[in-house]
Amino acid sequence: MNIQTYEHDVIVVGAGGAGLRAAIEASAAGVSVGLVCKSLLGKAHTVMAEGGIAAALANVDERDNWKVHFADTMRGGQYVNNWRMAQIHAQEAPDRVRELEAWGAVFDRTPDGRILQRNFGGHRYPRLAHVGDRTGLEMIRTLQDHGIHQGIAVYMECTIISLLKDGERVVGALGYYRENGRFVVFHAKAVVLATGGVGKAYKITSNSWEYTGDGHALAYHAGAELQDMEFVQFHPTGMVWPPSVRGILVTEGVRGEGGILLNSEGRRFMFDDIPENYRNQTAKNEEEGFRYCLGDKNANRPPELLTRDHVARCIRREVKEGRGSPHGGVYLDVSWMTKPGAFSKFKDPEFVRSRIKDPVEHIKKKLPSMYHQFKELGGLDITKEPMEVGPTTHYIMGGIRVDPDTQMSRVPGLFACGECACGINGANRLGGNSLSDLLVFGKRAGEFAAKYAKEHSAGRINPQQVEEEMRAALAFLDSPLGQENPFQVQYDLQNVMQDLVGIVRTEAEMVKALERIQELKERAKRSFAPGNREYNPGWHTCLDLRNLLTVSEAITRAAIERRESRGAQFREDYPEKKAEYGNRNTIVSKGPNGEMQFRWEPIPEMPAELKRIIEEMK
Amino acid sequence: MGKVTFRIWRGDKSGGDFKDYQAEISEGMVVLDAVHQIQATQAPDLACRWNCKAGKCGSCSAEVNGKPRLMCMTRMDTLPHDQPVMIQPMKAFPIIRDLVTDVSWNYRVNKLIPPFKPRPPDAPDGTWRMGQEEVDRIQEFRKCIECFLCQNVCHVLREHHRFGQTDEKGQLTSGQGPSEAELFGGPRFMIRVASLEMHPLDTVNRLPLLQKELNIGLCNITKCCTEVCPEHIHITDNGIIPLKERVVDEFYDPLMWAVRKVGEALGVRRRKSLPMVNP
Numbered sequence: 089m090n091i092q093t094y095e096h097d098v099i100v101v102g103a104g105g106a107g108l109r110a111a112i113e114a115s116a117a118g119v120s121v122g123l124v125c126k127s128l129l130g131k132a133h134t135v136m137a138e139g140g141i142a143a144a145l146a147n148v149d150e151r152d153n154w155k156v157h158f159a160d161t162m163r164g165g166q167y168v169n170n171w172r173m174a175q176i177h178a179q180e181a182p183d184r185v186r187e188l189e190a191w192g193a194v195f196d197r198t199p200d201g202r203i204l205q206r207n208f209g210g211h212r213y214p215r216l217a218h219v220g221d222r223t224g225l226e227m228i229r230t231l232q233d234h235g236i237h238q239g240i241a242v243y244m245e246c247t248i249i250s251l252l253k254d255g256e257r258v259v260g261a262l263g264y265y266r267e268n269g270r271f272v273v274f275h276a277k278a279v280v281l282a283t284g285g286v287g288k289a290y291k292i293t294s295n296s297w298e299y300t301g302d303g304h305a306l307a308y309h310a311g312a313e314l315q316d317m318e319f320v321q322f323h324p325t326g327m328v329w330p331p332s333v334r335g336i337l338v339t340e341g342v343r344g345e346g347g348i349l350l351n352s353e354g355r356r357f358m359f360d361d362i363p364e365n366y367r368n369q370t371a372k373n374e375e376e377g378f379r380y381c382l383g384d385k386n387a388n389r390p391p392e393l394l395t396r397d398h399v400a401r402c403i404r405r406e407v408k409e410g411r412g413s414p415h416g417g418v419y420l421d422v423s424w425m426t427k428p429g430a431f432s433k434f435k436d437p438e439f440v441r442s443r444i445k446d447p448v449e450h451i452k453k454k455l456p457s458m459y460h461q462f463k464e465l466g467g468l469d470i471t472k473e474p475m476e477v478g479p480t481t482h483y484i485m486g487g488i489r490v491d492p493d494t495q496m497s498r499v500p501g502l503f504a505c506g507e508c509a510c511g512i513n514g515a516n517r518l519g520g521n522s523l524s525d526l527l528v529f530g531k532r533a534g535e536f537a538a539k540y541a542k543e544h545s546a547g548r549i550n551p552q553q554v555e556e557e558m559r560a561a562l563a564f565l566d567s568p569l570g571q572e573n574p575f576q577v578q579y580d581l582q583n584v585m586q587d588l589v590g591i592v593r594t595e596a597e598m599v600k601a602l603e604r605i606q607e608l609k610e611r612a613k614r615s616f617a618p619g620n621r622e623y624n625p626g627w628h629t630c631l632d633l634r635n636l637l638t639v640s641e642a643i644t645r646a647a648i649e650r651r652e653s654r655g656a657q658f659r660e661d662y663p664e665k666k667a668e669y670g671n672r673n674t675i676v677s678k679g680p681n682g683e684m685q686f687r688w689e690p691i692p693e694m695p696a697e698l699k700r701i702i703e704e705m706k
Numbered sequence: 707m708g709k710v711t712f713r714i715w716r717g718d719k720s721g722g723d724f725k726d727y728q729a730e731i732s733e734g735m736v737v738l739d740a741v742h743q744i745q746a747t748q749a750p751d752l753a754c755r756w757n758c759k760a761g762k763c764g765s766c767s768a769e770v771n772g773k774p775r776l777m778c779m780t781r782m783d784t785l786p787h788d789q790p791v792m793i794q795p796m797k798a799f800p801i802i803r804d805l806v807t808d809v810s811w812n813y814r815v816n817k818l819i820p821p822f823k824p825r826p827p828d829a830p831d832g833t834w835r836m837g838q839e840e841v842d843r844i845q846e847f848r849k850c851i852e853c854f855l856c857q858n859v860c861h862v863l864r865e866h867h868r869f870g871q872t873d874e875k876g877q878l879t880s881g882q883g884p885s886e887a888e889l890f891g892g893p894r895f896m897i898r899v900a901s902l903e904m905h906p907l908d909t910v911n912r913l914p915l916l917q918k919e920l921n922i923g924l925c926n927i928t929k930c931c932t933e934v935c936p937e938h939i940h941i942t943d944n945g946i947i948p949l950k951e952r953v954v955d956e957f958y959d960p961l962m963w964a965v966r967k968v969g970e971a972l973g974v975r976r977r978k979s980l981p982m983v984n985p
């Protein structure tokens with residue numbers, strides 16, 4: 089086998105927040121670590137995160153603690169979360185955030201000089217540590233600048249296309265360098281997947297090109313299970329106009345700072361439909377909602393800050409019933425507070441005026457990148473006019489099934505963390521819980537992968553497997569099978585998923601989607617990339633497509649089986665939540681003949697102590 | 707809105723040339739959309755880097771009609787449509803293919819900078835206290851998305867090629883001999899050092915590094931870097947100039963640095979004389 093090979097104890101695939109944190113931890117445990125990423129270091133998706141990191145630091149509201157965070161996460165996830173992961177996450181997130189500060193992160197501050205925290209949907213108290221609306225950048229840069237001094241070997245612009253196995257065990261990975269198309273083998277005792285999400289399966293998404301579900305598909309083919317794949321989060325507020333920016337995220341922070349949702353009739357429709365289990369925590373009127381945004385501890389949150397699944401569906405309803413904006417969204421307005429007399433309608437306008445001296449400056453200071461994003465891409469000044477927004481594919485709650493404490497999958501030596509792993513979020517993720525998830529479980533994955541590497545010797549790489557994978561990859565350059573344009577296949581797949589497995593689902597449409605996915609699989613096999621192996625995007629797309637098709641099928645199969653509506657999954661044919669689905673997770677895995685298998689996994693009984701916490705917080 | 711011609715540089719290390727493509731323009735479109743359209747319909751092997759398409763990752767840097775820009779933040783309606791839109795890779799860095807350049811040198815410079823090392827925690831729970839006004843100025847520097855456009859336009863790198871030398875171990879050094887062997891860290895890393903030097907908690911002295919390894923003296927304050935920064939960071943006024951002053955202070959009075967750092971540790975505000983432009 090004449091191919092470049094690197095030896096490491098632990099290989100981490102992915103250099104977002106989760107991968108970097110895992111690599112730092114594994115390296116600190118004294119093992120040799122290689123970190124592989126598809127794009128340049130520091131460009132991973134994490135860099136785009138805006139709103140903040142959820143952690144019960146209790147810097148802004150002393151009533152906060154891990155128990156409240158845990159209960160909020162479980163409520164948001166509609167109780168199909170892995171409760172153990174939700175518990176670990178809530179308990180460990182504060183330490184992980186403080187650790188970032190010790191590594192040089194500079195969060196926004198409270199008046200007494202501590203880390204400032206902001207409100208976000210579904211979080212009872214102001215909980216998100218943040219830096220304006222560029223928190224992800226701060227996080228990734230801090231981890232990157234800390235990580236490069238820890239003796240980690242970094243392999244940039246290198247894409248992993250398959251995991252290598254020795255019997256049951258994972259013993260390495262095969263990849264190629266984008267620059268020259270050359271293959272490379274990473275021989276390792278443990279592999280950590282931290283590859284992020286799957287948003288590129290949909291037409292309208294806030295996600296970048298990297299989100300093709302690589303880690304999900306790699307793990308699936310290596311024998312791991314994928315759990316809860318039906319739960320795809322549609323963020324309620326993406327840009328809808330102009331067409332070329334459709335899907336780009338408008339951070340929830342806009343609503344956290346007092347942005348309101350209006351339909352074409354000017355009605356604040358979110359007040360019309362407040363779910364029972366959130367009624368006690370939701371503002372009774374506009375003034376109370378705004379006071380909450382300004383930090384009044386006795387006020388409840390405005391209905392715009394209900395969970396994402398709910399807000400997204402309300403927006404869709406308004407549009408469907410003909411009350412949408414000209415480009416098929418609704419209005420999100422912060423400019424209302426800059427209008428003369430905006431606060432006079434309140435009973436206590438002085439409270440507001442004492443907190444907001446200059447509304448225009450207030451908006452620019454709190455939401456600088458949103459201000460720029462609309463100014464530069466939408467030609468619109470958000471301090472003067474409302475934005476047009478609509479749902480966009482944002483995040484996948486489902487992912488690789490792992491042990492809650494160690495993050496190891498059922499394949500020995502294969503670990504997963506971050507968005508590509510599953511468990512903490514249940515049926516719906518709360519904003520801010522991803523960045524904290526990356527830190528908490530990235531650290532754990534690194535720790536336990538290092539431990540595993542220390543306890544095991546290196547396995548043997550099977551040259552035949554490597555040969556086969558390389559041959560399959562190169563076939564797209566020769567087009568022995570046909571001349572399909574991979575970009576067109578990807579585009580068609582995105583339309584199928586958007587139209588048939590989107591925010592509102594029915595059995596009939598999803599069955600149709602499965603048929604279409606089978607056809608697309610055949611076309612993908614025939615896809616062809618003219619040119620050579622050097623930095624050839626057509627070829628990269630051919631390779632990514634295989635993963636996108638695998639995760640699209642997994643999402644669809646799981647969504648068909650869950651015949652109820654819960655969290656992010658809304659079934660028009662089963663619009664109610666059903667108790668019998670409340671205690672189990674969907675699982676897909678690769679069957680003996682290569683077909684996708686489905687099964688249900690019961691959720692283990694929650695310990696009495698955690699049940700009590702949930703009851704108390706109701 | 708009709709078709710526009712794009713004149714895109716195609717080639718690799720061994721050379722290349724411009725090639726014309728047509729793309730259909732629609733409302734609100736950015737240059738990167740056009741490149742994608744061309745990729746999907748006419749030139750599937752047209753290489754370009756991008757990730758976020760929202761101006762957040764700094765991957766899609768190129769020269770559009772001769773101006774260093776993020777392709778994803780350059781709207782088509784800001785460019786004339788009656789003549790070809792020229793797209794070229796960044797000039798300062800070696801070509802990989804088409805619009806993709808080898809920016810790995812920047813990562814090697816970054817590695818030369820000693821990491822953040824905080825003073826002991828202020829509170830028994832292991833945390834620190836800093837005021838918002840203390841962190842405002844370094845938050846400006848930390849907005850950097852590493853697009854390397856400032857590095858690309860800085861004449862010290864672009865024209866005078868002060869990229870230093872890389873030793874056997876892959877480590878960058880400021881070499882001896884011809885001036886090209888001398889290293890200039892470039893504006894990106896000047897503000898990275900500034901973000902550490904002005905960090906209220908940091909305890910490391912990086913002024914010798916600035917003076918010797920990163921050769922801050924080679925900057926003659928042309929401000930070209932500041933002009934192209936898509937994050938509107940005041941690289942020169944708020945970063946490089948104050949650093950130059952500190953380097954000079956340290957050179958004449960090595961005690962200055964210690965005084966300043968101790969002052970910072972005690973929570974004393976910085977010297978008033980440092981110019982501060984509002985971000």
Ligand SMILES: Cc1cc2nc3c(=O)[nH]c(=O)nc-3n(C[C@H](O)[C@H](O)[C@H](O)COP(=O)(O)OP(=O)(O)OC[C@H]3O[C@@H](n4cnc5c(N)ncnc54)[C@H](O)[C@@H]3O)c2cc1C
Pocket residue numbers: 101102103104105106107124125126127132133134135136137138139140141142223224246247248249282283284285294295298302303337482483505506507508519520521522523524526
């Ligand atoms: C616009 C936006 C805003 C967001 N805001 C927030 C927020 O405010 N708070 C919050 O908590 N969450 C937020 N999220 C969600 C959060 O950012 C992501 O869930 C999180 O960053 C994912 O991190 P990760 O480490 O799992 O993966 P990523 O950061 O996506 O990193 C994935 C890494 O894997 C690499 N990779 C992928 N495939 C391969 C392969 N085949 N071979 C080699 N490498 C590979 C990539 O190159 C990359 O380095 C936001 C998401 C978006 C899109």
Ligand code: SF4
Pocket residue numbers: 859860861862892893924925926927928929930931932942946
């Ligand atoms: S101001 Fe200095 S760093 Fe910036 S472009 Fe000019 S010489 Fe380069």
Ligand code: SF4
Pocket residue numbers: 764849850851852853854855856857893894897931934935936937938939941
């Ligand atoms: S300082 Fe500005 S121009 Fe330079 S790399 Fe950072 S963001 Fe880009």
Ligand code: FES
Pocket residue numbers: 755756757758759760761762763764765766767776777778779
């Ligand atoms: S693609 Fe991220 S900055 Fe342009």
